[in-house]
Amino acid sequence: MVSKPVLWWGGDARSVRNSDVLGDALEGAVMDHVIFASYGNDSVALIQWAYEQGLKDVHVAYSDTGWAACYWASRVDIAEHWVRDLGFTPHRIKSEGMEALVKRKKAWPRGGGHRFQWCTAALKIEPASKWLDAHDPDGEAICMVGIRREEGAARSDAPEWVEESDNHGGRNLWSPLVRHTEQMRDDLIRKTPLPVLPHRSKECWPCVNARHEELKHLDPERIDYIEALEQDAGTNSKGNPRVMYRPSRHGGAVGIRAVVEHAKGSHDDLFPVSVCDSGWCGR
Template identity: 45%
Template sequence: MGSERFIRFVIFASYGNDSCALIQWAHEWQLEGVAVVYSDTGWATKEWRQRVEEKEAWAQSLGFWTYRTESIGFPNLAREKKGFPTQRYQWCSFRLKIEPGMRWLDEHDPHKSAVCLVGARRDEAKSPEDSRAKFPEYLVRSDNHGGRLMLAPFVCWDATARDELLHRAGIEPLPHRSRECRCINSNKSDMRLWTEDDIAEMRALEAEIGKPIFRPARHMGAKGIDEVVRWANSPRGKYGAEVEEDLFGCSTGWCEA
C-alpha cells in the first residue's frame, strides 16, 4: 500500500497530547507526504483503542496517511519470555516499538530520505539528569530512526504552547499520559483509570504466566493486579491487606500531563 506513496515526513504517534499537537503542527505548516504511524503494542487500554481509531480518521481528514506497526504484542512477548519486564530489564520497548518501527521505516522509506518528527519537550523532564532535559532539536542521523534526519520542533515548548495547537485542532488536551500500553512503570494515577475490562485482561495474563506483572517490592508488597490496583486506590502509605476499597467508585485525576 505504501509503495506508490512518496513519504517525506514520518510521525510516530501514540495519539496522546504531544503527538496530536505534532500532527496539527504538520498540518499548519502544510507539510506534504506525511505518514502518521501508531506503534501497536497489543496492550493498550480498551478506551485508548477507540481513541486511536478516532484520531487516525482525523489525521486522514488532514490528508495524511496512517499506518500501524505490527509487533509480537505484549501478551505474546510475556509468553515467550515466561515473565514480565522490570524497571531494570525493560526489553518490552525495543520489541514492541523500536524494532517494529525500524522495520516499517525500512519497508516504506528504503532510501532513508524521510524526515522523522517527534513531539518531545524538555519541560517534561523530572530532573536535570532526565534524558529529556537535554533532548536535541535535531539529529542529522538518528539511531532510533535508522540513521534518518530527526526533528523535534517542540523541545523548547511548554504545555501551554502545545495545548494551543490542540485547541486549534478542536481537541481537548488530555489530563493524563497516552495509554497505548499498560506499562510496568505505570504510577498510581495511571492505575486508577484502568477499567474492569483492562484489569480482567491483566488478571488473565498473570494467571497464564504464573507471575505478577508488577513487582510487589515497588508497591508496598501488593502481589497480583487486584492487590496492585487496591494499593493504587489506597491513601498514601495506608495500603494493607485488611483495607477494603471501592476501586471503581472514586473520582480520580492524573498527576501528569
C-alpha cells in the first residue's frame, strides 16, 4: 500500500486554480484512468481508494454545471489541491450552465425518477464526452465512478465493470466501490483532508430531484435567484408558469418560494427518488 503523502494547506483555497478549467490541451499527457468526481462523499472515497491501490496516470474530472451551492467552489478548490498532492491531475469540464440551459430550452428539467434528466445529459454527459474525445481520442482511458450498491434499490445490482459504456464514449467504465458499505466509504474519506458530508454533493443545488428535507433548507438568496429565473421563463403554451418544480409533486405549490414553504410544513416525501439514476450526479 502506498503511504499517505504530507499535505500542505497554506494560503487561500480559492487561489488554487486548474490550468484545464477552460479546456487547455494536455500536451503529451497519458490518461490511463479518469475519475469523474463531484467531490461528494463517494467520489472522494474513490479518489483515496485509487491512491491506495497505486493506480497510475489518474486524472480527476469535475463537471462544472454552473448550478453549485455558493460554498461548493471552496470545497472543489481544496479537493483539487489534495488531488495534486496525491500525484493525480485535476480538471474542470465546463458546460453552458443551468441558467443558460433553461433559457435555451425554455423549460426546466423535471424530477421524477427517470433514468436521468436532460440536465444531466446537457451539463455533464455531453461536455464530458467532448472533453474525453479531445484528450483521449483513441478511447483507451478507463473511466471510474463511485457508485455503490448500498445506495438504494436502483443501484442494488450495479455492475463493477461495464465494457464500452455508452455514457463514456464507448470507453470501459469501472465502479470499484460497488460493494463498499457506507462505513467502508467513510473510513476512506477520513484519511483525506475533506470531512464526511451529511448530505449529497452540492454540485447542483438544488437538484431537480431534491427532497422536501433538502428544499426546506434552501437559503433566501438562492430562492430569490431561482424565482427570478422562473419569472424570466414566463409561461408555456397552456399558460402555465415555467417553474423549476412540478406543482403536482409538491402539494400544488407553484414556484420555488411556494415549494420551499410547502417543504417546511411537510414531514415526509411522497416521491422518494432523491437523484436521477445516471450515476453522474450527487457523488
